[in-house]
Amino acid sequence: MRYWLFKSEPSTWGWQDQIDKGESGEEWDGVRNYQARNFMREMKLGDRGFFYHSQKEKSVVGIVEVCAEAHPDSTTEDDRWDCVDIKAVRGFTQPVTLDQIKTDPQLEEMILVKNSRLSVQPVTREEWVTICALGQTEAD
Numbered sequence: 063m064r065y066w067l068f069k070s071e072p073s074t075w076g077w078q079d080q081i082d083k084g085e086s087g088e089e090w091d092g093v094r095n096y097q098a099r100n101f102m103r104e105m106k107l108g109d110r111g112f113f114y115h116s117q118k119e120k121s122v123v124g125i126v127e128v129c130a131e132a133h134p135d136s137t138t139e140d141d142r143w144d145c146v147d148i149k150a151v152r153g154f155t156q157p158v159t160l161d162q163i164k165t166d167p168q169l170e171e172m173i174l175v176k177n178s179r180l181s182v183q184p185v186t187r188e189e190w191v192t193i194c195a196l197g198q199t200e201a202d
Contacts, residue, residue: 063106063202064106065109065110065185065187066128066182067111067173067182068111068112068114068126068182069114069180069181070114070115070116070181072117072119075088077115077124077150077153080124080126080150081124081150083149085149087126087127087129087147087150088149089135089136089145089146089147090102090145090148091135092135092137093143095181098180098181098183099142099143099144099182101184102144102145102146103144105131105132106128107131108128109127110126110128110151111125111126111148111185112126112193113126114174115157119157120159121157121158121160122154122157122163122193122197123154124150124152125150125151125153125199126149126150126151127149128146128147128148129147130147131146132146133145152200154198156198157197158193160174169193172185172186190202
């Protein structure tokens with residue numbers, strides 16, 4: 063299993079929207095960055111990811127699971143763009159803020175810290191465990 067981080071503006075698509083989609087999940091569509099798209103093409107069923115609220119909140123709020131591997135993004139006819147489907151697994155007891163992540167020495171090399179603009183990014187196993195502990199949830 064690999065680990066990822068998916069960023070979303072909560073005013074556009076928030077954690078509650080993701081929860082409301084249930085077991086069927088939802089396309090992670092609209093990504094128009096080649097690096098983020100390529101990361102989605104690497105994802106496999108069952109991979110886990112952090113759901114990150116960007117903009118004002120700037121915090122990891124929950125865990126999602128890839129429930130459909132890369133396929134054409136339904137929001138465009140341009141065949142360069144793919145997406146995956148994700149479903150909510152569980153929320154965090156305590157959101158983990160970007161400030162917490164930036165000040166934790168175990169997370170200083172995290173892509174979120176180095177390239178905060180990338181909307182889909184890999185997370186190492188060590189980063190996964192550290193953030194799950196900060197969010198008071200079980201690491202998979």
